[in-house]
Amino acid sequence: MFVACHLTILTVSMVTPKLPANLTDLPEYQLRVSPKAKHMRLSVSLDKGLEVVVPENFDHRRILEFLVQKRSWIEKALQQVDQKREYLAAQSPDRLPETIYLGAIAETWQVEYLSANSKFITAKEQKGQKILVTGNVENIEAGKALLRQWLNRKAQKELIPWLRKVSVAARLPYRQTSVRGQKTLWASCSSSKNISLNFKLLFLEPDAVNYVFIHELCHTIHMNHSAKFWALVSKYEPNYLKLDRSLNQAWQIIPAWV
């Protein structure tokens, strides 16, 4: 659903000569006036950096005070964003991977590329957990798409039988299952009890994958996130809260090329 945007963004530089010494080294921030905001708040993100959100008709002089108060939180958050940025850069999204580590099944695959005079590009599994990619390997996007297809097949082979086992052990049957490469979901369960799995689950820790399976299988009983649903989940996975939270961080494990 698209919601019309009421938000205005203006960039303000923090550094003005009149400020006392302890204020001059505060980071730059973007100011966003939001009619929906009730209080002043801060956010730090990879794309926007430090953002200060204030309600309409807000006394802007209070912003400085707030920034000084929250200085240590801001520094920590900005450091984390820097780490993310470095991590993503190290992943080189513009290059094809030489190794693929699938944490869920503890397998490391080496990828070799063989340039051939062809329009096409193919991938073949070889002995010793090797993938040989042959053809137009200069076409990075085609190479990435090919490796994603390989991941999809791998997930069908590894994740579907695993889900079946968990389902049988928990006595929570489902109808059908499919594997996709969803952008925002690890998995989903429809009202007709069809479960769809994301092949990116292959990169997670086994505990996290197991939790995702339990979570979706419990949706075959409760199609919501009610207290009853969570009570059922906790019956099968007492550590569900920690695992659920770990999924929010798990994007970090997914290589950029995926």
Ligand SMILES: [Zn+2]
């Ligand atoms: Zn759910």
